[in-house]
Amino acid sequence: MTGTRGHRSPGAAATAALLCAVTAAGLYGCSDTGPSQPRPTPTPAPATTEGISPLTGRPARSGPVLAVKIDNVPPARPHTGLDAADLVYVEQVESGQTRLMAVYSSRLPDRVGPVRSARESDLGLLSQFGRPVLAYSGAQSALTPLIKAAPLHPVTEADTPRAFVRDPGRSAPYNLYLRPDRALATAPDATHAKDIGFRFGPAPADGTPVNSRTVRFPAARYTFTWAPAERAWHVTMDGRSDGPLKPATVVVQHVTVQPSRFHDFTGAVSPYTVTTGSGTAQVLRDGRVHEARWSRPSAEAGTTFTTPSGAPLNFAPGQVWVLLTGSR
Template sequence: MVPVPIPGTGVSPFTGLPGRLGPVLAVKIDNVQAARPHTGVEVADLVYVEQVEAGQSRILAVYSSRLPSKIGPVRSARESDLELLRQFGKPLLAYSGSQTALKPLIKKAPVFALPPEAAPGAFTRDRNRFAPHNLYLNPLKAQAAAPKSDGAKDIGFRFGPPPSGGTAVNQHTVRFPAATFNFTWSGKRRQWMISMDGKAYRTPAGIPIGTPTVVVQNVNVHPSRFKDRWGSVSPYTETVGKGTATVLRNGRSFKANWSRPNAQATTTFTTLAGKPMNFTPGQVWVLLTAH
């Protein structure tokens, strides 16, 4: 997908690349097999993967420096998203709905909440796909509905040469209770090529998707007080605190630590020696996995 050309200057704090320091748009994206292939994820600055009900995974894609023409399929928000997004200031959060009990928390959170009923012109249904896996967002129309959302700012990421050491690896597997991600290093593309549940991750046009940096952030995941419509308890993923991480870049695996002392603070990643853990400039995938 060709991104919508948006002029701008500066170095993105999300990717370490020159780009527009534009409004932050976070989009909740369905990630069961019926929802794939996704549209527009390959253009995101950041891609967070988190656990949801029944051990499945869901994506929170963050955009600022570039925008695709369409993003989706869009699905519902979770309580964990509100804590994760506090470090972005007051971003725009596009989602397809939420549990009734969660709505007061979303209303109080520092986000511009954008479900379809708030901006119906920004969402469309793809008649070639089955509901609920067929709702898509027009990001330009979404941003027009929240013109005062905060622009990109430092969230703690650092970009530059890799640290010394690490372990040479060709692939790395990350498992959620009911979802599996595999990252295979391509020296030719200088990226970790992505597979989900045993299938190559591709755009709707069939182009393989990879990323230069993968962060496996070990966090606390515990049951929340919310349940979905079928009675499954929604897990809560804690992104405030500290812990360990594995960073994949340049065909090597590095052990790291992460720290975020409070919800307003940035998330810093350091080597075991306490120095900044640099990422490769470009899109970053962060998988929030249980200890």
């Protein structure tokens, strides 16, 4: 995936042309847990100059960005390593189900999973991170050339078997887990965490008190319940808790979800989640919900969140969840 400096080779030119074609096509949007052993204690990665993670707003030893596609249907739970993520995206996939894309930089758990396949929406969403690592179980054959042309380092079991393990206590396809340290070792030039538009600090003066908020997708639902003593939101999925998932900020981002040109093995069309442009959102923090606007002018740009008056809307320092939903 990496090239040399100076003149482009014919292969590099072809790859660039393919990537331009993908971008011109619009990258329109879409969005498949853990081994029986106890969750390991996350270990830190190398420090940034500033010493504050741009993804969580907390003091951190931020390292290269690793994104992992994680299944979220009931047989895939409980998840492993999700609590160590800096940022978690929720994307819609076929049949109204959802998958998660967990983004790591500050901390690396020993294992993450269960790992499942990538979607076209992931490519547009990850462009704002620079050139991150994307770990996934595979992809539709027609999508593979686009993944290879995208500005990221793909890591799959087929190409990097040492970065994955299978849990013998779980059935396929819910038994594939990633070793994050081994995945990152394959991409020493992966982009480190950088500003993707998030701002952290005191909450806006307004906002409506809320004890819980449920976000519904066509065939999945997420409920976030405020826990004042922990200054965090407890997460339940389809009515069930999945361990110590306690984001400090939850963003319900209203986006366009439309059919893509890809489909799964059953013939179901994969949705594509459009994450560029602008729209409305709600930001949950400190037991309140704040109305917001989001803006992302291009695939390479970060996503900013503002109050209705246009002022930056600060997140609470800590893990952030972003639910990309086409419904309000």
